[in-house]
Amino acid sequence: MFVDFILIGGMITMASMILFLIKSTKDFSKKILIGFFLSGFFFFLYYYAFNHNAKILGSVAFLFGNGVGFYLGPFTYFYLRSLYEPKNEIVLKLMVALIPFFLHWILVNVPVALSIPTELFRTYGKGYAVVADYINLGENLFFLSFLYFSFRVMRVMKQKRHQFFSETKRGNLIWYRILLIGLIVIIFLDSLFSVYELIYPPLSWNIGTIIAFLFVILYSLFGYRGIFQSHLKLDFAELNPREKNIHNNHPKKGEVLHPGGSSAMTSSEVLKYTQDLSVLMEKNKIFKNESLRLNDLADQLGITTKKLSELLNHHMNTSFYNLVNDYRVAEVKTKLQSKENSRYNLVGLAFDSGFQSKASFNRVFKEKTGMSPGMYRKKFLST
Incomplete structure (x- = not known):
């Protein structure tokens, strides 16, 4: 009874999420x-x-x-890539990655499914039962390879995140990392059960039910976070280095090439945008916007995110993350030196300077100054 409750609950949850997604979105991810x-x-x-x-x-x-391992492996990997790559760059690669699944579906699923309620392929079905655990181990190895590729993609996304966000909590994919780890645990247990069944007689109950229980939990987690992760899709789309309407990479007269080799900025543009950026930061204090992103700043300057990234990374030798947080830390330090602000606590000053949380403020401040905000205040007051 309890097993039925879990399985039926899992099916209802899956059906509800499918209907919600069909009605609510056209997004490829x-x-x-x-x-x-x-x-x-x-x-x-x-x-x-x-x-x-x-x-x-x-x-x-x-x-x-x-054979869901042949299916879920590629989908786990390409879902992650769909958060920052356009559909037309993913679909063909996804179809190629699904070739093992299609072969398995034709050679295993169709004939064995027909052998269950009928006499068709009955011998074929019995033969499959003999080798099923071996196929399952190969399926799990295939699944694991795509989880490994997913971890690699996450590492790249994490490395590039500082180029696009002033607050590292934005674009956080910790939940996805937990999901991947959970899938690895499930694959390990499933493989262990397959090895057990190859050595010992089968149990009277389906040992795979344990795997089904674990999948209910992981599917629910993935569904909730995946469905409500649309903002991440919009943010990480900026990580895609490709940009349309670039027809050649040859510099024109006065253009400055950065080490990446494809600059479209002239020296006069570099000077102009550097000055405009200083005005936005020092006069308008746009860094006080706690949710400031690279594309927000690019809009204020009237340029593309690609050009702004080039300006910061190659002409100013900094990143968006460092630029914004340097100004925020400098703002806090200025406030600490003012007697008018001596009665305010550090967290209040941090929020007023653009930080989203106490934890991020403490981390960034120590990263920039080498000491905690509290230590800095004490040191300043003692001088």
């Missing part, structure tokens, strides 16, 4: 999520049918729910 939840629905349906010995239901569930 969300369409990938629909694929995730469809596989989850049939995965849970398979174990429900097994527990109730429902052959027709089990046949349908096996047809669409078996």
